Every structure is written in C-alpha cells, then in structure tokens.
Amino acid sequence: MAPDSPAKPAFKRVMLKISGEALMGDQGFGLHPPTVQRVAQEVKAVHDLGVEICMVIGGGNIFRGLSGSAQGMERTTADYMGMLATVMNALAMQSALEGLGVFCRVISAIRMDEVAEPYIRRRAVRHLEKKRVCIFAAGTGNPYFTTDTAAALRANEMACEAIFMGKNGVDGVYDKDPKKHADAKRYDHVSFDDCLAKNLKVMDASAIALARDNNLPIMVFSLDEPGGFRGVLAGEGTYTRVQ
Template sequence: MTDSQTDQPKSVEAPSYKRVLIKISGEALMGTQQFGLHPPTVAGIAEQVVALHDLGLEICLVIGGGNIFRGLQGSAQGMERTTADYMGMLATVMNALGMQSAIESRGVDTRVISAIPMDQVCEPYIRRRAVRHLEKGRVCIFAAGTGNPYFTTDTAATLRASEMSCEALFKGTQVDGVYDSDPKTNPDAKRYDQVSYDVVLRDNLKVMDAAAIALARDNRLPIIVFSLGEPGGLPAILRGEGRFTLVEPS
C-alpha cells in the first residue's frame, strides 16, 4: 500500500470496530487555560465518549498528564528523571478521575484502573478484571502509564490497547492528522491520508514516540490520528467522515 498525501478522508467502517482505545493528551483537557482541567472541555470530550458507548463500542481511555506535570520537562529542569516520571504518572491519575466524573455524570459506568496501586481512589491494573469491565459495558480509563519511568503515555496506550485486544487506537490531537512538519508553523506542511508505521519511524513523523509506533507495528494495531475539535467528533470519524490519518502496515 502506498502512502498518499491527499485531502480526501479515508473510509473507516464503524461496524468493523467493537473495542477501541482512545488516547487523549493532557493538554487537550486545558481548553483555553494554561494549566489544569477546563471543565467544559472535559465535558465535551466525555460527551463524545458517551456517544461512542451508545453506539455499542467497548471503550478504553488513556489520558496524558501534560496539563499538570510532564516528567521530561521536570527532568530537563534538573529533577531526577525517575522521580519526575512518577510525578507525571500521578498527574494522569488526576486527569482520569476528572474524566471518570464527567462520563459517569452522563450515565455511563466507568472504572479508573491504575498501573500504580492506590486502592482508595481507583482499581489496580489486573488485565482479566479490566476485560470483564469492558464486556459489561463499562468504560475503562487506564492511568499511571505503564507504571514504569522512561515510558510515555503513548507507549502505555499502545500497550493497553494490545493487552485489551482493541481493534484500533484513536489518538486525539490538536491537528487533523499526520503531517511531515508542524502545520501550525509551516503552512506548506504535507498531510498524510494514510501512512505506514515504517514511514513514521523512518521520517520521524510526530505521531507517537518510536517505542509506541514499534509496538503498534509488531501487533498490527491501526492508529487513527484525528483532531479533538473535528466537527461531529469521534462518532463522525468512526463513520469514515471528517479528516484523519490512518497509520497501518505497509
């Protein structure tokens, strides 16, 4: 399959997906703020998740922590890397709890499942229990990354999607797909309608970190990159409408 650079949307058939994982950056929860959670923005994302749930999909979520604390930034400022990464993992738990509240206020049962045990606020990660939650129609929000420093939430999302036997990973970003450079600073940036894992790694396209892409490639997990501000949201993307990029095998 060749890589194309076109404005025409790639068709994604909704019936082919029963279980998906949605990766959302922590920064996406800030809205117009410079830090923290913006409740209307969180509510808007929760509504999209509930809309997918109402279509009959089994849904996993992984949310980053960059709106509160980013481990790499802490490390760059002199903090010991492992400590900084653990602080970033705790930030993802805070975001997961906020999203859980927003989703459950709309009538959908949700479980926050943490890779770092903290039984008073969420469940520990046990794969078979998480699968059972999905089978019962509950949304599972996986928090605290992989539970290990030096791994991003992108890698955690790919890992959990593979463990949960998800059929696709949806990555919500601030742009409507994958470009060969930052479209916010380069008006001539070329957009990919679809692209292979190998090209993403070879050309260092800013989709996810290399470990996440390699893991997705090894498990043949398709990645759909879309804008969280896309009209119609996630339900439209699942109908093959709107703009997005499909990352898949060559």
C-alpha cells in the same frame, strides 16, 4: 438508527489516547471543566453505538516528567509525578462520564486502592464486556515510558482493534508542523515504518513499534471537531490512518 447517524462503526473495541493538554482548554495549566465535559460527550456518543472503549489520558496539563527532568529534577521522580497527574485527569474524566450516565472505571498501574482499581487484565476485560469505559491511568507504572507507550501496551492487552489518537488543532499526520508551515502536506495513509523513518511525531517510537509489531492501526484525528471521534470510527471525516 436515525438518518443522520454515521455508518456502522468499523471497530467493536478501541483505545482512545488523548493528551492532558486536551483537557485544559484555553488555560495554560490544569483542568477546564467545560472542555472535560465536551470530551466526555464525544466518548459517550461512541459508547452509545455499542463500542467498547478504553482510554489513556496524558498528564502534561499538570506535570510532564520529561520537562521536570530537563529542569534538574531526577528523572525517575519526575516520571512518577507525571504518572500521578494522569490519575487526576482520569478521575476528572470518570466524573464527567458518570455524570452523563456512562459507567466507568479508573484502573491504575500504581496501586492506590482508595482512589482507583489496580490493573488486573482479566478484570479490565470483564469491565469492557459489561460496556464500562476503562480509563487506564499512571502509564505503564514504570519511569522512562510515556503515556503513548502505555496506550499501545494496554490496547494490545485489551485486544483493541485500533488506537484513536485525538489531537489538538491537527486533523491528521503531516510531513511537518502545519501550525508553523503553510505548505505542510497531510497524509491520508502512512506506514508505521515511514512514521519512524521520517520522525512524524504520531506517537513516540516505542509505541509505534509496538503497534506495528501487533498490526494495530492508529487513527489520528482532531479532537476539536464536534462529533469527530464518532465520525472517524465510521470512516467519515478527516483523519490519517497509520498502518
């Protein structure tokens, strides 16, 4: 290993959860190809260490079900539209990763056989064992559940050892919004129960509860920091561990 390489990764199989907004760059909507490429390079850097990677990507850069519902659209319909948006993001990430030579599979909770594989747990595990990146799309396949919950669910099903939450412009968990409050305090470590009791906005409550009940740590870090994913995996850099 090169001298400037980080220490040996602490985990062998991980879930990377990022928001759809992480892929839109400075745009207010949609996909920004250079940003998608940059995130793909972060994933490749970790994949090159031999780590097995699952991914869940939100759809908020295209359509957010909850906001659609708030504007008068029927909630179930809005949520299904949001699920379709996550499939579009997953396909974009698959294309970027394969362009870098990383084999990848998009696995959808909603059947669309011409576009993505259906979710079959044993098949997905086999993909991981063959060192393919698995991108889980369409959430859980059910309305009223967020992609945070989908990430926690799939992470448990795939026997991941940790969930990595890549945030935009925030390098961990704070007691209040650091973008609005200069005196916001960052936590190096925080418990699942404190996250729920203090409403710290790490993930939604059902996702945190699912991680807590299965003792699955959540590592919150900034996706904007070059090499951040690879560094945090080795215990370096700035991040918050939720456990």
